[in-house]
Amino acid sequence: MPDSFHLDAVPVRLEGCSKTWPGGARALEPLDLAIHGGETIVFLGPSGCGKTTTLRLIAGLESPDPGGRVLFGDEDVTALPIERRNVGMVFQSYALFPNMTVAENVAYGLKVRKVSRGERAARVGEMLDLMHLGEFAGRRIDQLSGGQRQRVALARALVVRPRVLLLDEPLTALDAKLRDSLRLEIDRLLRTLGITAVYVTHDQGEAMALGDRIVVMARGRVAQVGTPREIYYQPADGFVADFIGTMNRLSGRVGGGRLAVGRTSLPWPAPDGPVELLVRPEDLALADGEADGHLDGRVAAAVFLGDRTRLVVEPPDGPALTVDTAGRSDLARGDRVWLRVDPARLLAVP
């Protein structure tokens, strides 16, 4: 791979960035965030959580409320409009120029920068090859599939060697199979280029697969910042736990160093009182029979997913639990089951 494909890893810092719309609605509460150089950071959350607003603040398409600052490296870019920030943007709707060919689209940023014709052609050629688009150079945009269009959009954003690559739900418009393959391609690309990337999505699978760190957002606030493993295994609160993956809730009571959940009791070193506990479906296992510390219940639903069977188990009291078990399980609705819980896998969440 040529050296020109390795891009500078510029850190990005947001300091006290909030955003209030002219009508008075608050889109983003004051946010402080340091994105390391070369890092891929994913903003994850439901629609309206402020993730796209944050991306647009970094891009320069919106400006923060007075007092907020956006820094690229040591440079304060808060007052710079997007056209002077040198960022690359990729949109959900591709936003390719319909009046230009694939090659002209990719060349556009270089043309605006007055790069000479010869160098332009060379760099566009290199970039098209990198994105496996060489044979489509002369095509019109409406002759391409969705996946090809998004690869053109990536090439167009990257060919100008931006300081930061900003991706706004780039895979949302694609069908599931294409989404997976393009996600792998984007991952490979971001690792190869070493560019600082900000990726916005509502899809937790994408976030887990791509992000060095994930910023989970809700109602204009950051709920948690962490690596995918931290977010998954140590969710900061109930919202994060529910938003990422499937999470079971157990209501129990601690007394005398033991935790009582329904008729079950486990050793649990904590102050006495009621607790709310969370556990992942894969951290519950089917037990052979009744024993001390096993939860019991009846199968309310068994969904065969191929590689595994997902059971919904209803305990005699308390909410239903989701449990993953082997794909070849022959349990059916109404069967009595016992569940083994590893106390180490239980999460107490505020």
Add this chain to the structure above:
Amino acid sequence: MSACTGIAATRSPARSPVRSRGRPSSPAGHAPLRLAALLAPAAAVFAAFFLLPLVRLIAIGAGGAEGWGAYLATLTDPGHLDSLVSTLALSAGVTVATLAIATVAGLFLVRHRFPGHALLVALLTFPLAFPGAVIGFMVIMLAGRQGLIGTVTQALTGGRLVFAYSMAGLFLGYVYFSIPRVILTVMAAAEKLDPRLEEAARSLGAPPWRVAADVILPALKPALISAGALCFATAMGAFGTAFTLATRINVLPMTIYTEFTLQANIAAAAALSVLLGLITWAALALARSAAGGSVAAAG
């Protein structure tokens, strides 16, 4: 009519294999005949009110002392040629000026909301309802001998600026009544622009003028071509305003009127009319091919 029955006749042999396969009474079987029957009223109206008068007009053009030479004379007669050239120049100028003003104003109106926005848009479409004579009257009130511009310039410089009774006055009037229809077309097209396209161009470093040239204008091009063609055609054929301003203004519709009523040169008037029709038709056809068939839709 005969063309329609011809289609029915050529279609029927092709249908026979279908019949032999045992589907004789399918409703689609009588389609060509039914089509011909349904088209008959429209064809009759088309023949009576368009085809026949047009053929008659062309024949009258050739019916004078010069015969078919009358058509050649429209181009060789210096007076007529002069009138044709000035009409073309005026219409082209009006089209360019209208497109420029309406594009800027239309984009602004789509992108900015302010108190009184809806009222302003409604007011802008006002001139659509005015006959040419009213437009001419308004031009006279503005730039005529007793007009506003004359009064102001006299107070300021001592000289009275009067241009209502000339090509400049006509230009002003035509731009005034062309703006509404063009602005509405531009606004409809601008509503459909994808804001992400502009953001993408800006992210690549394009300053506002480049975004306009590379993204906005190409996207508006079909609408601008169709609106421009209609504007041009209207300016070519407009008569009321010119007639109100001055009988000496040398535009083609005025020349036709003069030849017809004052000189009683009916053949020349007819030949000029056919020429005017041809030029306008050609302008619309050219625009239609350039805009990819969307001209009729924008009308």
